[in-house]
Amino acid sequence: MTPKEVIARAHEAGVAIVDLRFVDLLGTWQHFSIPVSELSEKLFLEGAGFDGSSIRGFQHIHESDMILIPDPSTAVVDPLLKVPTMSITCSVYDPVTGQPYSRDPRYVAQKAENYLRETGIATVSYWGPEAEFYIFNSIRFDQDSHYGFYFIDSEEGIWNSGNDGGVPNLGYRPRFKEGYFPVPPTDKLQDLRSEIVQNLIAAGIDVEVHHHEVGTAGQAEIDMAFKSLTRMADQLMMYKYVVKNTCYQKGYVATFMPKPIFGDNGSGMHVHQSLWKEDQNLFFSPEGYAGLSDLARWYIGGILLHSPSILAFAAPTTNSYRRLVPGFEAPVYLMYSKRNRSACVRIPMYSNNPKAKRIEYRAPDPSCNPYLAFAAMLMAGLDGIKNKIEPPAPMDQDLYELPEEAITKLPSAPSSLAESLSALENDHDYLLQGDVFTKDLIETWLSIKKKEVSEINRRPHPYEFFMYHDA
Incomplete structure (x- = not known):
């Protein structure tokens, strides 16, 4: 839509408020709102000001003034x-220079798409992330100098099958790693996921499928139709917003945390x-392994070679x-490998x-900032193509079942955020x-993330008391 069409659409839909949204460096949506009377073509040209010093990873207080320029193609009535x-x-723009802000993740994604075209290798890249998440009934957590805990509960959790709280009918809970994907009543979240899908469609997102995932306690997946890089990153931000808010309004809590439950699959x-x-x-290519062209194989070579550094953006938390x-x-x-879910x-x-x-590419998780993660993957793949980087030979077998001596010879992903x-x-x-x-x-990213690692390393872990209290 053009700015004029956005304004007309807002009035046709009876919109009262316009919400201006942008993403901070770490990947959280931020926003402020204006009355619809302030929505004008001038806004799309000159933008609206905000305090960049209060946004994570953005400006210092002495250079805090920043501007948001709305993208009319993203306008949608919030469902x-x-x-x-x-x-x-x-x-995000710098009001002094009038240029896009270099730390705006959306600008990084746009530059990655422009760079792709400039190389002459391709005109567009398409992206289809499968973001998994858990839907819990309750989550509590706290940390202080003298205690630390988290507590998760779910009506689906297999641990509730033996509770003696006067609650009847505690059967039909998926056991650990058995949530993929029996019908209701074992799947207790069918209707909730369907409501999420309806809200995603109302928000302009093309949905392909929804289903329960492997984990007990409400692990879910909803897949979107593929889009170009920046557009898909925009959609993933809306996806997480719709999932969280639909669940919250129904008395649940959704989390995209990569590993919230010990002993079951992470998200x-x-x-x-492509x-x-x-x-x-x-x-x-019909002649290539698994139908892949040379270009695709080199792209994979770049992804695998640079995976340890890609994961600093694509698996960016200690929990990852x-x-x-x-x-x-x-x-x-x-x-x-083809068809092989044990391969990266x-x-x-x-x-x-x-x-x-x-x-x-199976290593990323949904805690990432999609603009930066997608851009990093694309840049690694393009580096592979330009330098004709050959990946290791494909392995069409369960890598987890290989003998120990074979496993030790395989290149592996980092085991911690510090390594990434x-x-x-x-x-x-x-x-x-x-x-x-x-x-x-x-x-800036390294500075913020190193501090996160340090904060985790400085605190006792609850399991350490189980292991070491009697030392």
């Missing part, structure tokens, strides 16, 4: 708010991706590495249609190509 509200995603975000030139899928362990369908080994990169084989050929951050420090030249990422952004 969840009581007061009729139109949501518009914005880009990943497998990212399907490169196209006009209407030609560049990843397809509780998920990236063997035995829970999380990809620990940096290999690729899987080649889906559901269809023989050349247009469906793509790769699935160290990899990013030592391997980020591919991100700087085309000025897509800047050294300033990378240094």
Whole structure:
């Protein structure tokens, strides 16, 4: 839509409030709202001011003035708010220079798309993230100098099958790692997921499927139709917003935390991706392994080679590495294979249609900032193509069942956020190509994330008391 069309749509829909939204450096949606009377074509040209010093990873207090420029193509009537509200995603600009703000993650994504076209390799990249999440009935957590705890509960949790609280009919709970995917009454969240889907569609998102995931206690997945890079990152922000708010309004709490439950699957975000030139899928070749072209294989080579540093953006929390362990369908080994969910990169084989050929990168999780994570993946893949980086030979077997001596020879993902951050420090030249990422952004990211690691390392863990109290 053009600005004029957005304004007309707002009045046709009876909108009273316009919500201007943007993403901070770490990936959280921020917003402020204006009355619809302030929605004008001038707003789309000159923007609206805000305090950038109060946003994580943005400005210092002495340079705090920043501007949001709304993107009219993102305007949608919010399906969840009581007061009729139109949501518009914005880009961040510096009011002094009039230029896009270098630490705006959305700008990084846009630069990555521009760089792709400038290389001449492809005209567009398509992205299909599968963001998993848990839906709980209750979550409590706290930390102080003398205590620390978390407590999760779910009507679906198998641990509730033996409770003696006067609650009848405690059967039909999925056991650990058995939530994929029996029908109701074992799946108790069918209607709730369907309501989420209805709200996503109302928010302009094309939904392909929803289902229960492997984990007990309400693990879920809802898949969106593929889109170009920045557009999909925009949609993923709306996706998380709709999931959280629909659940909250129904008395549940949704979390995209990668590993909230010990002993069951974590929540990943497998990212399907492909490169196209006009209407030609560049990843397809009938002669290649699993139908892959040389270009696709080199793209995989770049992804696997740079995975340790990619994960500083794509698996960006200390909790991410509780998920990236063997035995829970999380990809620990940096290999690729067709149909193989134990490999870091899987080649889906559901269809023989050349247009469906793509790769699935399984290491990321939904705690990431999608603008930065997608951009980092694209830049790694393009580096692989430009330098014709060959990945290790594909392995069409369960990597978790290999003999110990074979496993030790496989390249593996980092085992901690600290390792990923160290990899990013030592391997980020591919991100700087085309000025897509800047050294300033990378240094700011490293500073923030190193502090998170330090804060975790300084605090006693509850399980340490179980292990060491009697030492």
